[in-house]
Amino acid sequence: MKPNSDLFIEIVHGIEQIILGQSQIVKQLLVALISGGHVIIEGVPGTGKTLLVKVIAHLIKADFSRVQLTPDILPADILGTNIFDLNSRSFSLKKGPIFTEILLADEINRTPPKTQAALLEAMEEQQVTLDGESLALGDLFWVIATQNPLEFEGTYPLPEAQLDRFLFKLVVDYPETAAEKQMLLNANQNTSVKRVNLTNLEAIANVKQIIEARQAVKRVNLTEPIIDYLLNLIHKTRQNRDLLLGASPRAAVLWLEASKAQAWLSGRDFVTPDDLKAIALPLLRHRLLLKPEAQLDGLQVEGVITSLLEQTPVPR
Numbered sequence: 001m002k003p004n005s006d007l008f009i010e011i012v013h014g015i016e017q018i019i020l021g022q023s024q025i026v027k028q029l030l031v032a033l034i035s036g037g038h039v040i041i042e043g044v045p046g047t048g049k050t051l052l053v054k055v056i057a058h059l060i061k062a063d064f065s066r067v068q069l070t071p072d073i074l075p076a077d078i079l080g081t082n083i084f085d086l087n088s089r090s091f092s093l094k095k096g097p098i099f100t101e102i103l104l105a106d107e108i109n110r111t112p113p114k115t116q117a118a119l120l121e122a123m124e125e126q127q128v129t130l131d132g133e134s135l136a137l138g139d140l141f142w143v144i145a146t147q148n149p150l151e152f153e154g155t156y157p158l159p160e161a162q163l164d165r166f167l168f169k170l171v172v173d174y175p176e177t178a179a180e181k182q183m184l185l186n187a188n189q190n191t192s193v194k195r196v197n198l199t200n201l202e203a204i205a206n207v208k209q210i211i212e213a214r215q216a217v218k219r220v221n222l223t224e225p226i227i228d229y230l231l232n233l234i235h236k237t238r239q240n241r242d243l244l245l246g247a248s249p250r251a252a253v254l255w256l257e258a259s260k261a262q263a264w265l266s267g268r269d270f271v272t273p274d275d276l277k278a279i280a281l282p283l284l285r286h287r288l289l290l291k292p293e294a295q296l297d298g299l300q301v302e303g304v305i306t307s308l309l310e311q312t313p314v315p316r
Helices: 006-016 023-035 049-059 075-079 113-125 177-188 207-218 224-239 249-265 273-278 280-284 292-296 301-311
Strands: 039-043 064-068 080-085 090-095 102-106 127-130 133-136 142-147 168-172 243-245
Touching: 006 023, 006 049, 006 207, 023 039, 023 049, 023 142, 023 168, 023 207, 023 249, 049 064, 049 102, 049 142, 075 080, 075 113, 080 127, 113 127, 113 142, 168 280, 207 249, 224 249, 224 273, 224 301, 249 273, 249 280, 273 280, 280 301
Parallel strands: 039 142, 039 168, 064 102, 102 142
Antiparallel strands: 080 090, 127 133
16 A cells, blocks of 8 residues: 555645644644544643634535533533424434534533533444434544643543543644744734634545545554554553553554554554654543652653653664
């Protein structure tokens, strides 16, 4: 198989016409998209998280829905409900926003556990059950959830078992000075980000091509030494003296799949250790728990991950 990632290079360029200073986040989102993994994005307000997801949806001609999650949102508000029609004397399904191709779940930690569980079940099973009937979601179905790292009052933090269902946790930081200056110049020319007209942005791909890319990614070669290297990294997270919780078997499988996507986007049909390293931070940062004493010593999960990568021998 000869990988062809040119289309996705064009998509990156298309995104960067609108979203400035977030190149790494953009590339990691595309890895998640073509490996079929859901993403949680954490970042302070005003860093373009919502706009970024909208731009991606527009560039690949995907249906897009956004749900602003609040404490009073019920599962039915997301999944939908059967409504009785007095005229026909029968029930008809009113589908919720989850019946889409790309779903943005804003501030997932602000909605109660029951609603969180309903959303995460749909992510895991790629189907919704309403009144005993199972309804399949689309082939592309991709969820991006956001959360604000600063405000925790009245929130419902996702437990570790539910966080583990997200392929990546991406942390959106402030853009660099040059990118932020360009934003101000654009705003000064009446092209404010708030009023970006996405209809003027030409689509580059379609959903069918994304599904085909997912199939191509599955054919990327991954040798046994690379699998052993991956297992070694996973086991080291479980044996690390600073960690209370290491990476799960699900994390290992997702890491394997995402490394194939990383390789394919790099124009290769085989996985290298660098592919595993490139996605280690977003894949592990929400899965590893520091021990209390390690937190008191000022350790950060990202630092532990970096140390593990440096200390684990790379296959030759």
